[in-house]
Amino acid sequence: MKALFPKNLISCWNQAITQSAAIVLATHVNPDGDAMGALTGLGAFLRQQGYRVTCVCPSPYPDFLGFLDPGKDILVYTCHKEKVLKAVDKADIVVAVDVSGLSRMEELGSALSESRAFKVLMDHHTDPVTEDFDLVFSTTRVSSSCELIFRLLHAWKPKAVFSKEQATAFLTGIITDTNQFANSVYPETFHAASIMHLWGADSETIFSQVYQNFTxxxxxxxxxxxxxxxxxxxxxxxxxxxxxxxxxxxxxxxxxxxxxxxxxxxxxxxxxxxxxxxxxxxxxxxxxxxxxxxxxxxxxxxxxxxxxxxxxxxxxxxxxxxxxxxxxxxxxxxxx
CATH class of the missing domain: 3.10.310.30 (Diaminopimelate Epimerase; Chain A, domain 1)
Known part of the structure; x- marks a missing residue:
């Protein structure tokens, strides 16, 4: 699969994370499918690698995306402020996903900006606020943040085996952010989606959870x-x-x-x-x-x-x- 980022950026990521134990992953206010997929997919992958990971949302996520967080492990800042701040204080690395800058996290973003942790951005939006971060993985030439993170992880750990849980999370982000493959789709997007199917993701199940699960x-x-x-x-x-x-x-x-x-x-x-x-x-x-x-x-x-x-x-x-x-x-x- 074509590399999105140069090897020196992957090396910087590898160096930073191998010196770390505790990681906080955070995303934007009112998280959507791409935000939730990126948060839970990356979180599960990093836990698989042996890291202690805390996933945080600034505000509650929609009920129909709850299937991505079956254990209710994600901390919502507005509901668990003290727990979130404690995790941020202990973090060696903070990774912001599907968000161009810390300001889009509102009050949580202010707390993260004051953290001494190494800060990483993984996002596909335009105009990333690079000064907020120590390391930036950003491009608009992908369908979604989930595709970006999938390809980044593949470059970092090319022999890694991804779980069904991770594949489902990443494919959910791709499906929702492309409006069911109608917008912002590239050849590599289909390649990534096909691999996720091989890992066990079921697009029919995702579609049912996201689009046929309304009140x-x-x-x-x-x-x-x-x-x-x-x-x-x-x-x-x-x-x-x-x-x-x-x-x-x-x-x-x-x-x-x-x-x-x-x-x-x-x-x-x-x-x-x-x-x-x-x-x-x-x-x-x-x-x-x-x-x-x-x-x-x-x-x-x-x-x-x-x-x-x-x-x-x-x-x-x-x-x-x-x-x-x-x-x-x-x-x-x-x-x-």
Whole structure:
């Protein structure tokens, strides 16, 4: 398999980790399938190598991803702050996965930045905050952080045998971050996925856990979202807004709106989709596009975020009445 990173970076990783015993793995707020797959897959692999590993999420993960953490071993910072801080204090290495910088971990990121541990980044997003880390493994030429970590581990330990648990975790990240192999897929992505199948990962089981494991309230919320898609025909765009009162009415749980941003792209003539989710003190923004329309620039310029060419995210002030005007202004910079 083609190497993603030069041998000197692999050697730096090997040198750092062979001098370590305790490792903390952490990811971004509101972890998705790629974050959870990277966290649990890498964690299981490192434990297999004899390391003491603590996996940490800044906030709770969605229930439908719980199959990746059957033993409930992941520490959630907002629920187990003292345990997390104790693990960070004792860590020799901190590895941030599927996150471009420590700030995306909010309060947990501040704690990690103060740690004396050797800090490593493993991520596939644009604009990594390299100054946060001592060693950086970052490229956008992969489908997901799970693919990146799989290929990194393969380069580090080419004769290692990966377990079914690890293969399942990594394949979950690839499936979810590519929207079921629809976006950001490269030839090596399929190669990696095929190897994961050989290790025992079952894509049918993953699909059932991730996409066929919803509550009735979540399905009703999906129906509401579909009925309330708003079209901006002059831009070939559409968007969905879910306010706090709507979320409360459908008993919203973390992760219930996963993939909602993709719905409008199924409409003929729609090439850009935006999804606005009103949180406690801000509005979360998700952006998707087809073809040559870049949304990472408008995420960065208008929504305090960033991401990939066709898939980005950000946030805006807690003002739903400003959504359409701001979105039109943003789209006007990329669509004539």
């Amino acid at each position: 009735l309230n979540r399905m009703h919320l999906m129906g509401y979202a579909l009925q309330n898609i708003r079209i901006l025909p002059q831009f070939g765009a559409a968007y969905i807004v879910l306010t706090r009162d709507v979320l409360e009415a459908f008993d919203y749980q973390n992760g219930d709106t996963e993939s909602f941003v993709n719905f409008p792209l199924a409409i003929k003539g729609i090439n850009v989709s935006a999804f606005f989710l009103q949180r406690k003190d801000h509005i979360k923004v998700s952006l998707r596009s087809k073809g040559a329309i870049a949304v990472n620039g408008i995420a960065r310029q208008f929504f305090n975020g960033g991401g990939h060419y066709n898939a980005s995210a950000g946030k805006m002030e807690d003002a739903p009445e400003k959504i359409e005007g701001l979105l039109k202004e943003a789209l006007g910079t990329v669509i004539a």
